[in-house]
Amino acid sequence: MTIAISVNNISKQYKIGAAQQKFQYGMFRDVLMDTLMTPVRVYRALRGQGMRGTAATSTIWALKDVSFDLEEGKVLGIVGRNGAGKSTLLKILSRVTEPTKGTVTVRGRVGSLLEVGTGFHPELTGRENIYMNGAILGMKRTEIDSKFDEIVEFSEVGQFIDTPVKRYSSGMYLRLAFAVAAHLEPEILVVDEVLAVGDAEFQRKCLGKMSDVAQQGRTVLFVSHNMSAILRLTQEAIVLKKGQLIKRAPTAEAVDFYLSSGQAESGQRVWEADEVPAASQPFRPVAIRIKDRSGNIVDTVRSTEPLTVEWEYQLDAPITALRVGIYLSTMRGEYVFTSFDTDDARQYEQFGARQAGRYISRCEIPADFFNEGRYSLGVNASSFGVKRYFMDENALSFNVDISGAPGTQWPEVRQGPIRPRLNWKIEKLD
Amino acid sequence: MTQITKVPSHEPTTIYIKPSTGLAALNLKDLWAYRELIYFMIWRDVKVRYKQTMLGAAWAIIQPVLTMIVFTFLFGRIAKLPTDNDIPYPIFSYAALLPWGMFVGALNQASRSLTSNQNMVTKIYFPRLVLPLASILSGLVDFVIAFVILIGLMIYYGVTPSPNALWALPLFLLLTVVTALGVALWLSAINVQYRDVNYALPFLTQFWLFITPVAYSSNLISEKWQLIYSLNPMAGVINGFRWALLGTDTGPGPEMAVSVLISLLVLIGGLFYFRNMEKTFADTI
Incomplete structure (x- = not known):
């Protein structure tokens, strides 16, 4: 090989x-x-x-002495928590940024499904953007010519191909962009699921495309927080921790190692001192946790039970007009809601100005709220109109298990991020 | 979903990625490999430039013509600045406004080219040189449109170009591009980290206009200052244009050689500076 x-x-x-x-x-x-x-x-x-x-400029090593070889035709999973260096590694492999030290030898063209739509210009028509985008991705004009019809068919925007893309719906726009990227046919494909955007259908297309590519004997690197996707799609995986490669093994073993070594986001995210930027001062996040009804820290919650989100933090100096809160979004990047601990006016009067000290802001998300899937919890601590102390859009993610939820007697996928138990009344009228 | 047929269209090429040290190799070979991207970027710039404007490509003519009218009134009529060989002032200034407009437009577009294509820079590999280069070359289209007016003016005033124009004009146009590219490489690379460039550029071009013989003839400069004056490469460009088109006595000579030399030095320095900064563009932009 x-x-x-x-x-x-x-x-x-x-x-x-x-x-x-x-x-x-x-x-x-x-x-x-x-x-x-x-x-x-x-x-x-x-x-x-x-x-x-x-502010003192400090440096961090996003990657440190990482070495590995990958044979042609293999699919390699990359796991690690936020900031472990996964995306940096992909950026270096696709030559967007240079390594500070070390060398990489890559045999063949590297394509990425994150480049979707890069260089699209709203004023140009679909046809013009296909050529433009193809050229940006490194395709020759003859290559684009020969694949043009296929791209249009794949994108399903046929009749609008000569309309400026600023008139497209966002779905059409993404489909067209994806179609170009999907026809690049790189020897090596990198997929960063964490950064991928779009609707569920689009995500499915991405993953489908990825397994197509893998079956054709191309090399794939797959970054994901979703362990079941990693297990399903890769044979081998590497684990990154703070920029270092700490494990390479067959996927099942690597995922097991990752989950059991305590660095997986198992319902808790702890910020270590070096992970908090100096600009956050005087706000210092300590940890965020997800707890089930009995107070255990859990990675998977049942949708039929309420769950508690706990954010612990330290104020090194008093802060006025503070609000500490969470964003909740699906792994596809759609927001579900945003909520702050001082949203309630009385609460704000009492806790808007906070003395230095250690705090926990805690809230309960009721039962029968989430649909099945994986959700991402972001955090934000700010004084409105004055300063954003700390923000992490993806601090923690968790799974929702829907056994017993409304409608589970039908084995189907329900659309939408929430799955409320609504009080249906049925009346017979005649 | 349609099944895509896979036929490897080319033998995989091997790429070596390593930190570039010292003065990074210019890697012009890579630029050549991406020539189609340059072509498409120029084409995109040209197509998009006058979209959703009422007057469209007429702007390429309106700008130099209006400036010419103002200059003729202020410097020709009121200040009564002498021109070389008593060439009518409108055509005297227009012949200079053409390359000057191209130069200023190129600087404006190119110095922003990296920052306005931020998502390309942070997501995909391609020789970054493509961006400033394409935005400068797309200015040539405006130049050609505005040139039509010059031909009209020459017919109207009965000015016959010197026979040298045929070979000299393309060369001086090339010199304009080289000068603009040299300066734009510095500005665009600095702009990635320090957006001050956006604010400094209008001043820079305004002062530069004063030290360039656009509104006046460089013969007004006394003999002993001529060499120093020609340290400004745009002085060489404009004197060259006037010489080729209008037959002034500002043709090739020691001053011209100084201008060309400076222009080349700025370009070479700019290329190395740009290449050296290129590796951190995606991190700092």
Whole structure:
């Protein structure tokens, strides 16, 4: 077997300044201070200390000494929690960014299903965008010519092909974009499920496409938080932790290792000191947990029981007008809801201004709320109109099991992220 | 779902990824491999540029013509600036406004080219040089449109171009592109990290206009300052255009050589700077 990808000791260092917005809402005092500090900033920039010199620029290793070989035609899963370096690895393999150290040898063209729609211009027609996008993805014009009809058929936008894509519905837009990416036929395909967007149908197409590609003997790298998808689609997997490759094994073994080594997001996310940007001060997240009715920390909740979300955090100094809350979204990126602990006016009066100290904000999500599937919990701590202290759009994810939920007597997939138990009344009229 | 037939259309090429050290290799071979992308980017820029405008491509003519009228009134009539060989002022300034407009337009488009195509830069590999290069070359279309007016003016004023125009015009146009590309490479790469470029550029082009013989003749500069004056590569470009089109005495000479040399130095420096910054574009943009 020939080696398709050979990764040798690659490391990637990122500068993490306080890249947060300096004055998001343009308060006059901030603007004025910023102007007065200009000479200092220019001086620091010229001395190569980076533009946001005010907060100490620190560096992190997103990847450290990662090495592996992958044979042609193999499907490799990549697992690891947020920030473990999965996406950085894919970015290096697709040459978007350079490694700081180490080398990679890649045999063949690398395609990615995240590039969907990149370079699409709203003013150009579908036809023009196919050519444009194809060229961006590295296809020759003759190659696009020969696949043009197939792409159009696959995208199902046939009659609108000469309409500017700004008139397309978002579904049509995605279908067309996906069709181009799907016809690139790279020797190596990278799929980052975490970042993939679109509706359920689109996601299914992505995964379907991926297994097609794998069956044709192409090499695939698959990043996902969804262990069942990893188990289903890959034979082998690597586990990344804080930028290091800590395990490579047949998928079942690797997933088992990942889940049992305590770093999987098993119902709890703990922030370690180095994971919290300096700009969050004085807010410091400690942990977020999902608990079932009996108070156990769980990764899978039953939709027929209420669940509790607990966010523990530390304030190193008093904060006024604080609100601490959660975003809930599906793994496809659709938001389900946003809620803050001081949404209630009386609660805000009492807890809007908080002294320094350690807190827990806790809320209960009622029973019969979620539909089946995996959900992502994001967190946000901010003072409205003043500052966003901390945000992580994907802090934790959890599964919902629907056994016993309304309608489960019919073995079918129900649309929509929520599955309420509604009080139906049936009347006979005659 | 349709089944896609898979026929590997080419032998896989092997790619080596490693950190580029020192002065990164220019890798112009890669740029050549992506020539179709350059073509498509130019085509996209041209197609999209005047979309949803009322006057459309007429803007390519309106801008230089209106500037010419204002210049003729201010500098020709009121200030009574002399032109070379008593060439009528409108055509004297228009012949300079053409390359100048192309240069300024190219700088404006190209210095923003990386930041306005941010999603391409952060998601896909391609030689980043494609973006500034394509946005400069797409300006050539506007140049050609505006050139039609110049031909009209030359007929109207009965000015016959010197025979040199045939070979010299393309060369001076190339010099405009080279100068614009050289400067744009610096600006676009800096713009990735410091968006100050967007604010500094209008000033830069305004001051640059003052030190370039667009509204006036470079013969107004005294002899001893001529060499220093020609350190501005755009002075060479515009003198060259006037010489080729209108037969002024500002043709090739030591001053021109200085302008060309500076222009090439800026380009080479820009290429290396750009290539060196390129590896961090996706991280810092």
